[in-house]
């Protein structure tokens with residue numbers, strides 16, 4: 001189905017972001033595929049989208065850079081029209097026990113996982129409200145909802161993202177714009193490398209990690225017309241871990 005406007009997915013070179021970009025393209029959205037450093041990864045995602053008849057554009061930018069939001073949205077607008085679906089997916093971790101987290105690792109994680117999404121939301125909302133349609137989907141984590149020792153900076157960023165989601169959702173609900181979060185548990189990607197899987201799987205009722213495609217399916221729903229009355233919510237996708 002041809003769409004008015006476009007989707008923008010941050011951190012879409014691999015993992016969950018790549019799966020989301022591909023899924024939204026298959027729903028008919030032209031997609032801005034954001035990357036920070038991995039231009040080849042972005043090109044691979046775009047080639048896969050185009051092979052299936054979709055449209056995509058690589059947009060370079062570090063979301064922790066205060067100027068990135070405007071640049072990324074402007075590039076997508078120029079090629080495909082306004083961003084109607086914004087997926088804040090780019091995220092990093094810099095784990096340590098709280099006494100050992102230095103200012104640099106605190107700032108890196110908060111700037112990337114929370115301030116970046118805030119600036120993109122701020123930039124993208126006005127055209128969405130004008131269009132009386134918009135979908136903002138923030139990729140949070142179950143670590144934003146319950147303790148995970150060694151991830152205080154990451155937990156603070158993801159809990160902040162959930163709070164941001166709820167408040168912005170309430171601000172724009174009457175304009176036809178929805179704002180939701182998705183909170184994955186452990187998903188097989190580079191970010192999850194190093195996790196003690198055996199110990200982890202014992203705690204997960206599904207006894208396995210999730211796939212990027214399983215997270216992307218949740219985003220597909222939240223981005224759809226059918227999800228128009230779902231806003232301010234956090235959709236957990238964790239194989240039952242936090243049930």
Ligand SMILES: NC(=O)c1ccc[n+]([C@@H]2O[C@H](COP(=O)([O-])OP(=O)(O)OC[C@H]3O[C@@H](n4cnc5c(N)ncnc54)[C@H](OP(=O)(O)O)[C@@H]3O)[C@@H](O)[C@H]2O)c1
Pocket residue numbers: 010011012013014015016017034035036037038039041061062063064088089090091092112139140141142183184185186187188189190191192
């Ligand atoms: N994997 C999990 O178990 C899990 C669980 C819960 C939540 N999540 C969340 O899901 C999201 C995606 O995670 P993932 O596992 O797919 O991670 P990943 O495989 O490490 O991929 C991260 C992506 O983010 C990009 N990125 C990182 N910093 C960036 C920045 N400053 N600006 C722009 N792009 C940036 C990377 O691009 P470059 O390569 O170009 O730097 C890459 O495309 C994150 O928000 C993460 O916190 C993941």
